Amino acid sequence: MLLAVIVRRAAMALITLAGVAVIVFVLLRVVPGDPVAMMIGPGATAADIAALKARYGFDAPILTQFWIWVHGILVGDFGSSITLHLPVTEILANRLPATLELAILALLIAVLLGGSVAIAGTLMRRTLGETIIDGLNSIMLAVPDFIWALALVLLFAVAFPVLPLTGRINPDLAEGFATKFYLTESVLTGRFAIARDILSHMIMPTLALALPLAAVIVRLLKQSLKEAMVQDYVLLARIKGFGELRLVLQEALRNAVGPTLALTGVQFTFLIGGTVIVERIFAYPGIGNLAIDAVINRDFPLIQGLVLLFGLIFILVNVAVDLGVAALNPRLRHA
Amino acid sequence: MLERGDVKHAAQLTSAPAAETEPRPLPAYLRLVRDPKVVCAGGFILFLVVLAIGAPLIAPQDPLAQNLLNATLPPVGFADAAPGFLLGTDGLGRDVLSRVIYGSRVSLTVAFVAAGLACLIGSLLGLMAGYLGAATDAMISRLVDVWMAFPPVLLSILLIAVIGTGLHSVIIAIVVIDWTRFCRVVRTETMNQAQMDYVVAARTIGFSRPATLFREILPNVVPVLIALLTLEMGIAVVVEAILSFVGLSVSSDTPTWGGMIAEGRQIVHEAWWVLAVPLAALFATVVAFNQLGDGLARSLDPVLRR
Numbered sequence: 001m002l003l004a005v006i007v008r009r010a011a012m013a014l015i016t017l018a019g020v021a022v023i024v025f026v027l028l029r030v031v032p033g034d035p036v037a038m039m040i041g042p043g044a045t046a047a048d049i050a051a052l053k054a055r056y057g058f059d060a061p062i063l064t065q066f067w068i069w070v071h072g073i074l075v076g077d078f079g080s081s082i083t084l085h086l087p088v089t090e091i092l093a094n095r096l097p098a099t100l101e102l103a104i105l106a107l108l109i110a111v112l113l114g115g116s117v118a119i120a121g122t123l124m125r126r127t128l129g130e131t132i133i134d135g136l137n138s139i140m141l142a143v144p145d146f147i148w149a150l151a152l153v154l155l156f157a158v159a160f161p162v163l164p165l166t167g168r169i170n171p172d173l174a175e176g177f178a179t180k181f182y183l184t185e186s187v188l189t190g191r192f193a194i195a196r197d198i199l200s201h202m203i204m205p206t207l208a209l210a211l212p213l214a215a216v217i218v219r220l221l222k223q224s225l226k227e228a229m230v231q232d233y234v235l236l237a238r239i240k241g242f243g244e245l246r247l248v249l250q251e252a253l254r255n256a257v258g259p260t261l262a263l264t265g266v267q268f269t270f271l272i273g274g275t276v277i278v279e280r281i282f283a284y285p286g287i288g289n290l291a292i293d294a295v296i297n298r299d300f301p302l303i304q305g306l307v308l309l310f311g312l313i314f315i316l317v318n319v320a321v322d323l324g325v326a327a328l329n330p331r332l333r334h335a
Numbered sequence: 336m337l338e339r340g341d342v343k344h345a346a347q348l349t350s351a352p353a354a355e356t357e358p359r360p361l362p363a364y365l366r367l368v369r370d371p372k373v374v375c376a377g378g379f380i381l382f383l384v385v386l387a388i389g390a391p392l393i394a395p396q397d398p399l400a401q402n403l404l405n406a407t408l409p410p411v412g413f414a415d416a417a418p419g420f421l422l423g424t425d426g427l428g429r430d431v432l433s434r435v436i437y438g439s440r441v442s443l444t445v446a447f448v449a450a451g452l453a454c455l456i457g458s459l460l461g462l463m464a465g466y467l468g469a470a471t472d473a474m475i476s477r478l479v480d481v482w483m484a485f486p487p488v489l490l491s492i493l494l495i496a497v498i499g500t501g502l503h504s505v506i507i508a509i510v511v512i513d514w515t516r517f518c519r520v521v522r523t524e525t526m527n528q529a530q531m532d533y534v535v536a537a538r539t540i541g542f543s544r545p546a547t548l549f550r551e552i553l554p555n556v557v558p559v560l561i562a563l564l565t566l567e568m569g570i571a572v573v574v575e576a577i578l579s580f581v582g583l584s585v586s587s588d589t590p591t592w593g594g595m596i597a598e599g600r601q602i603v604h605e606a607w608w609v610l611a612v613p614l615a616a617l618f619a620t621v622v623a624f625n626q627l628g629d630g631l632a633r634s635l636d637p638v639l640r641r
Contacts, residue, residue: 016480016481019481020481023481024493027493027494027497028497138626138629139622139626141625142569142621142622142624142625142626143618143621143622144573144621146573146576146577146580147573147614147617147618147621150596150600150610150614151614151618153600153603153610154603154607154610154611154614157603157604158603158604158607159607165603270487273487276492277577277580277581280580280581281600291492292492292581295492295493295495295496296496296581296582296583298496303493303496307493
C-alpha cells in the first residue's frame, strides 16, 4: 500500500513539474523585452542581432525552441546562460550546495528551537511562562524572514558588530575544497577553523530562515502536546510515577509529533522559497541570489533552469513528507 | 421575499428548539470591540490609513527634497541631530520620517487593492469548486495544485520580469500568486456549508442554484473570508516591500518602505536609522494586520467562539 502511495505521488509530481516547465517556457517567450537586445551593444547592426539570435536559437519557431529545450533537459543539457556564458547545469551545480547547506541548517535550527520551546511551554502550562511564550509566539508568527534578516543585520552587524555581514566564507579560506559543500566538507575533514568562519557567515541567514518556521512549530507542537497530556495513556504513566519531563518526552511527544512533521515539511518549501530574498540581503552565493540576478538580466536559459530546479526541490520535499507521514501512520503502514 | 440568511435561521429554529435555553451570544460587533487585540491592531491600521491619506498635511518635510549638506543626520536625541528631522535623514539628505509617512501610501494601496482582488477571484473560483463539485472542482483544484508548486517569491519576481516593474505589476503579481489561498479555504468552507440543512431547505422551497450559492451560502462563508483577507493584507505589504527592496516595484522616486530599506541596507554602517525606521514601520504594520486577522477569526468563527 505504501508503494502505491509512492507511485501515485511520483506520477502526480511529474505531471506538476511538466506543467511548471510548459508555463515557464511560454511565459518567458511572450515577454516584451528581447534578451538579445540586452546582450548587444548600441552600435549593433540588424545582421549582428540576427546572428546572435541564430546562435542562441531565438530565431526558431516557438515549438521548435520548446522541443530543443525539452530534449536538452532529457539528456541533462539546460543550455547556456546568456550573461554568465557558462552551461546552466554547471552554474546550478556550483551554486546549489550553498543553498542546500543553508536551508538544511535552517531546518535543523527551526526544529530544535521550535521543539524545545514547545516542550518548555508544555511543561509550564497554566503558568505565567506559558502566557509569555504564547504572547511572544503570536507576534513571531507574523514576522517573515525578510524582516528577521534585516533586524539581525541591525543587531549583529551594527549594534554588536560581531558577525560578517555578507558572503559565505572568508575568500582567503575558500581554497582547497574538493566539493562545493564547504561547511560539510570542512567539518568532515576536521578543518574546524574554516568551519567556524563559514558558520559565522551563516548564522544570520539561517536564523532569518529558521525563526518563522520555529514559530509555526511551537504553536502546532505545543497544542498537540497539550492535547496528548490529558490522554489516558499519559495518566497511566503518571500513576506509574513518571516525572513530568519524562511524560512529555516519552509518552506525549511520540503521539503528538505527526501533525507537526507534516506541517514542517510544507513549511520547509516556504523556507526554501525564502532563501531567494535572504540570500540577496546577505550577498550569499546560492541559487536564490542567482535567481534575482537572472530575472533582472532576463537570462532566459538560466531562469528556466532555476525555476525547474526550485520546482523539483519542492516536489521532492513534498514526496518525502508524504512518505514520512505515511511511514509514521500505522493505519497506512499496515493497510 | 425572503431576506438573506432567513432560511438558515428558520432551519435552526425548527431543528434546534433547545437552543433558546442557552444564553444568547453577543452580536459580532460587540465581541469585536471587547477584544483588545482587535481594538489595538485595528486602531493602528486606522492610524496608518489616516497617515497615508493625510500625508501631504502630516509629513513635516517634502519626502523628495534632497540636501546633501543634511545627509545622514541621526534622529533627534543623538549627537549632531538637526531639530527639523525627527527621525534623521538618508544618504541624500531626505527626511526619513516624511518618507516613511509617504511610503505608507504604496504599502496600503497594495494591501487593500491586491488582497481585495485576490480575495474576489479566489473566492469566486472557490465557491464554484465547492458548490458545483465534480468536473469544475477537479479542474479548479488541479489548477491550484500546479499553481502552488511554484515558489511564491520566485513566481512574483518572474512575473514582474515578464510584465515590467511598477505598482500595477506588483498588484498583479500578488493577485496571481495569492488567489489560491482564498480559493482553497472558500472551497472547503463552501463544501461544509453545502451539507447543511439550511441549504437543502433553500433548494426545497425553490431557490435556484446560483441564488442558493450567493444568498444563502456566501453570507456564511464571509466571516472566514474577512479574517483571511486581513491576514492576506499583511502578506501583501511584505511582498511589496520585498519587490521594492529588489528594485522591481514602483520607480525609485516614489518613497516606499522596501526602497528605503534597500538604501538603508547599503549605508547601514554609516546611518542605521535609514534601515531601522522603515523596517519598524513594516514590522508594526505586518504584526497589526496579523493580530487583527487572528482576532477577527476568533470573534467571527462560530466554532472557535464557543
